[in-house]
Amino acid sequence: MLRFATVRNSQLDNEDSTLRQAMFDHLNRLLLATQAEFLPFRVINTFEFHGQRISLIVQSGIRKVAGFSGALTIRTTFTPPSAVPPYVDDVGSDGLVHYKYRGEDEGHSDNRALRYAMEMGLPLAYFVGIARGTYLPIYPVYVEAEDRSRHEFAIAVDEHLHGLDLGSIDDFQREYRTGMTKIRLHQPSFRSRVLHAYNSTCAICRLHHSELLDAAHILPDGHPRGAPIVPNGITLCKLHHAAFDRNLLGIRPDFIVEVRSELLREIDGPMLQHGLKEMNGTELVLPRERASHPDKDRLEERYEEFQSGK
Template identity: 80%
Template sequence: MHSTLGAIAHPTRVVGSDGYPFDDFRREYRMSVTKIRLHQPSFRSRVLHAYNSTCAICRLHHSQLLDAAHILPDVHPRGAPVVPNGITLCKLHHAAFDRNLLGIRPDFVVEIRSELLREIDGPMLQHDIKEMNGTQLVLPRERASHPDRAGLEDRYEEFQKAK
């Protein structure tokens, strides 16, 4: 008796070049209601302009790879969508900042979590994260656009607690 465990013959099944049947990946749609922050495009534009479309940490100049990161989030009582509550960060540094893998001290110095500094991984972690430890933020020319130190202090305390 010959058995092919779990194999079912489907003479009409179409198999893709990856070996998976097309019907295993049905397209399904569902309606949803989404809350959109209407101020976000304006906030992004003003923050990127203040920072000359440059990541404040790594100095990347490609605006399509940059975000306007909130120092204090929208839900925070002081999380207003104003330039001093924003920093232009590349997408990698923004994600690291939001997840408290990277902190920014109130004196505008970048700090990387110690466990990441000890970790050995590929070149992206080494060059794009670990080597940023201790670097000074690139600040906007206008002092009024500099990051709010009180907001950075609150956010840095959150970073320290996440360690």
């Protein structure tokens, strides 16, 4: 049942919303200053409120600050490069992400803090682990519902998903909500995992500007082996991503770049010459971590498609 703030605790609620706003300002400042999408937890945890350091990410997952009733943040730990992160499969029939209780006890103080945030409609920050010690911050998110039998809460990862009727949901609404969850959580987390693995550098031309980079799928989303895992991704700049998608260039399973022969015969300006033709025969710049390298079987399947398009 929904509970509302009373006059008695309005002072507390004021302080609560000041704390949350200060946290969002802190995150905005960090992302703006670094021009990054993901941050090391040490940087995220430099948050100060009234001169006091407050860790925003904690080991246990749910962050509740002493003196405040509602949870402030939640966290999902990182997944190894070749595994699908748990939240990808944890989207419920309501289109929201389902977040497990801390432990088995619904009365645990952390679970109570999330329940309180749900009842009061409080905005939280969600930190999604994309590599060891590195997080993608998503905010504001809201706790929308609780399923006590499954020991989980339903999280809206976008304001457009907040406060919607969860009782009767038709196929259209389910599709819309699932789509929003993908846009706000799944796509950015895949992108962050792949960019982080490649140190935010185009694997073909070494361009090192994340605003000009994409996480390209080797096999597309929807393909039986098109899972959103790092070995099915390559960090490419916008030009090389588009050229790869349209089979103007291919990547051999031995990581050598091949430019389509018609293109090699063309003569045009510097972008064609340096940006594309000169990439022919070069080797991909691979992630340091072997587990993050592009999967050769997937590359082979994709390369066959490139060849057949020649």
